[in-house]
Amino acid sequence: MDRSAPQITSFHPPRRVLMGPGPSDVPARVLQAMALPTVGHLDPAFSGMMEELKTLLRWAFQTKNELTFPVSAPGSVGMETCFVNLVEPGDTVIVCVNGVFGGRQAENVRRCGGTPVIVEDEWGAPVDPDKVRKAFQAHPQARILAFVHAETSTGALSDAATLAQIAREHDALTIMDCVTSLGGVPVLLDEWGIDAAYSGSQKCLSSTPGLSPVSFGERAVAKLKARKHPVQSWFQDLNLVLGYWSGAGKRTYHHTAPVNPLYGLHESLVMLAEEGLEASWARHRAMHEMLRDSLATMGIEFVVRPDARLPQLNAVRIPAGVDDAAVRAALLSDYGLEIGAGLGALAGKVWRIGVMGYGARVENIRLCTAALRDVLGRQG
Amino acid sequence: MDRSAPQITSFHPPRRVLMGPGPSDVPARVLQAMALPTVGHLDPAFSGMMEELKTLLRWAFQTKNELTFPVSAPGSVGMETCFVNLVEPGDTVIVCVNGVFGGRQAENVRRCGGTPVIVEDEWGAPVDPDKVRKAFQAHPQARILAFVHAETSTGALSDAATLAQIAREHDALTIMDCVTSLGGVPVLLDEWGIDAAYSGSQKCLSSTPGLSPVSFGERAVAKLKARKHPVQSWFQDLNLVLGYWSGAGKRTYHHTAPVNPLYGLHESLVMLAEEGLEASWARHRAMHEMLRDSLATMGIEFVVRPDARLPQLNAVRIPAGVDDAAVRAALLSDYGLEIGAGLGALAGKVWRIGVMGYGARVENIRLCTAALRDVLGRQG
Structure with missing residues (x-):
């Protein structure tokens, strides 16, 4: 050739x-951070930056969840990370669909071998909590509720606090898509009792696209530890990822983190912290x-x-x-x-x-x- | 809180x-490209850049494969993309293990529901073609051979041409890890008859980490199209990704590409093209x-x-x-x-x-x- x-x-x-x-528009500060010299992903200086990133993300998500970090890939991988770790073959998952991204959640459930029970609302309407209550009554075996907080395809904001409350009443975990909400409207993981959440770097955080901040609470980690089937994705298996994102000094090699985009995300979160x-x-x-x-x-x-x-x-x-x-x-x-x-x-x-x-x-x-x-x- | x-x-x-x-060391040109203004991932200017990227990658891989593009995630996701698309539950896959990354390939096969047949060589030795021949004789049902061209954990280079030839003789597809080889030593996909290959942006291409160039030949695409089980990953399903990376004007939304890191990869490939x-x-x-x-x-x-x-x-x-x-x-x-x-x-x-x-x-x-x-x- x-x-x-x-x-x-x-x-x-x-x-x-x-x-x-x-x-969204990326400010010059974030673009300049992207161009800072690359260091090794196991460099002590980089580990220190990762710890700061986790602290900043916990604050942005308003959570104390230890397991809070940016997935080294776009928001759709953050979504998939939540589903492949928490859904096992045979699980029934109530999925609220009021736009494109709820539909994608249902597709994720199917590909994990789970059965999605779809709660449908008109595109442009928020998720109707009454329909979710009815779905739990009709499917008492459901142990997970998934919904999109801010539907990027329609511009509708759903009542996350109420939805998470309904899930708790039925002893179900909540997976929340907050790709478009984080930083733009209140996202209060701990106050609302959200068990797993994923977001994106390129919306209200104004960093460049390609990273997906995620957070998992104790109940989610317990479900993960109790799995009977191995997680179907090697890259997204939180059992493995955990060692990579754990505290400085204890880090074990998993993959090579996208060093420069993480500089950018760090800078965008520092800007958010400066503003409040x-x-x-x-x-x-x-x-x-x-x-x-x-x-x-x-x-x-x-x-x-x-x-x-x-x-x-x-x-x-x-x-x-x-x-x-x-x-x-x-x-x-x-x-x-x-x-x-x-x-x-x-x-x-x-x-x-x-x-x-x-x-x-x-x-x-x-x-x-x-x-x-x-x-x-x-x-x- | x-x-x-x-x-x-x-x-x-x-x-x-x-x-x-x-x-590896990232040159100033690539770092500066990372800081160029972000454009939309469906912008016509961006689509034009993506077409150039595909052309540059085809040249770097020495292939005419239409389906050649950078996966929006690190090399381990490029690896997983090859396995989840080509391995179906029940498939037997011969995997050559002479270091960490061969072992990871075997793990990928397991998580796809396949059965890996391990051909083991000492860490630091190249893959022994005779052992691969014997493995095909002992497991004539195997239809895929996977190996690592350049084992990053040991520094050993294996004879890809011979290994791919053995696979062809047994009517099997070849999946090749060329994360560390691409750009540093000859990688000749078409000449060797490699069906699927994945690489990384952060080795001999000297771009920042986080992207994984992949290439799939006609036989791989035929295997994908003939699948009986859906691909277990939504993000990595090539049936969906294809529409996103297809020619300008025909692109359909799949995920949001990491715009700035792709600028960096483009620039690193332009530098490689300038050098030859x-x-x-x-x-x-x-x-x-x-x-x-x-x-x-x-x-x-x-x-x-x-x-x-x-x-x-x-x-x-x-x-x-x-x-x-x-x-x-x-x-x-x-x-x-x-x-x-x-x-x-x-x-x-x-x-x-x-x-x-x-x-x-x-x-x-x-x-x-x-x-x-x-x-x-x-x-x-």
Whole structure:
């Protein structure tokens, strides 16, 4: 075969303003952290950084869970890590589906040999706790409840505290997807009694995509230790991963951690710590309200009812007669602005405007409003 | 729970010279690429970059395989991706074990419900083709052969061409680990007839850790399409991943790719293309010889016999009476130099000196030699 190299040169990305469903705008501090010199993944300096990362993540998740760390892969692997460790063949799992990511949870249950009992809600609606109660009554053998806190495909926020409470009443563990919620709205693992949670680096934390913070409580670890079947994934087996992420000095080789992206995640969490959790939640809320009011003047409507709206992910209906793809292409080419398309059942019907992390600031809201007004005006 | 943030500030890594088993030294060009502005993972500019990445990887692997792309996770996930897609429950797989990573392959086979037939060789020896022939004769039902081309735990290079040939004669697919070989010694997928291969970004490619280039040939794709059982991993199911990595314009959402690390991998492959594959192989060989000659003057011996030595991973015996951990700690503290400890059966008995990618240059060899001479002198 030809050994001569392809004529490909360095990549120079365009500068974008990212207001889609993630990745969100990454601040310069985080980008610069990505470029710091790589050290070995077993270097004592790196182990110290990992300990800090775990402390920062526990705080962000509002948990004391010892087993809190970033999975070395995207959010969908964080999801899979929760399911392959906690679901055994034959287990019945109640899964709430009100968008794409609940559906993916159900698919994970199936691939673990479990049986998902689907609690369905309309796309755009939050999970209905009454349906979950009924599902537990109809399937008393269920020992796990899985749901998505913040549905990235629809912009709906579900009542995690109530859902976790129902699970406890039925002696079931709770697995919560908080990929899009962490940092943008309250995520209170211990207060709510969540047993396992996974998130992503590229939403309200404003780090680059590719890492998935997870946290497991004592009840989850007990279920893991009591497994009869080995975990089907070697990489995701928490029994093995535990030794790698355990305290400095005791670390044993498992895989090679993504050193530089972890620098970036560390820096993004330091920025969140500087701002404070409550201040970050308030900022997301304020920027959402500013965007909502601007969109209202253009007659653009939200998919989700007001009390269940995620401030950080605004799903809005595409006005009648407007060409979805043409508008998004014009925003990208004329303003360097990315907003998100609809997914699954909402494809072609909605746009998803992200106001996440570093992207949740006044200049982004102004740009988005002005750009949409201009581009929609041309369509009219 | 207390909402007040932990008092943790930005992380400032020390500057190291990385001559362990990986990550290897990352050049400034690649680090700078990591810090380029993040774009959306479905942005047309990003899709164009992904196409270039696939072209560059095909060239690096010396293959025409359409299905060649970087898995969005470390090398161990690349490994798992090969096994979960190609091994079905009940399959017999011949696995060559001559170090840690062959053992991990066998573990992967078990977790897929397959039965591994272990062909064992001494740690430090290459895989013995005669044993593989005998294993196929004893287990004619075996339809897959798995082996590690370059054993990172021992520094042994196996004869991939011969092993793949034996597999073909028995109508079996070949899965090859080339995590440490790609870019450092010839890896010729098509010439050798390898059906599935996985590598890592952080060895001879000198990118940051966290990505795993993989390639699948037609026979592997046919086995995948003919599966009776669904792939046990959602994230790694190639049937789904295919749509995400398919040509620009046809891409469908699967997960969110690690945008910035992919910039880094792209840049590292552009650098490899500028140098040329054969020049890179020759440079690794020359730097290995320089190191070997220096170590010989200190009476330090290699684990692997000369004709099976990996130039990029030099496993050498720790001289009698020398304190392993103390020497490595002194190299790190006094010279900022990282060399690798022994793994598994070789722990405490060997050092692993990496001469990989950007780390394979004269100043690194000189530093390593001088530092070792100084630190060992103090021990004597």
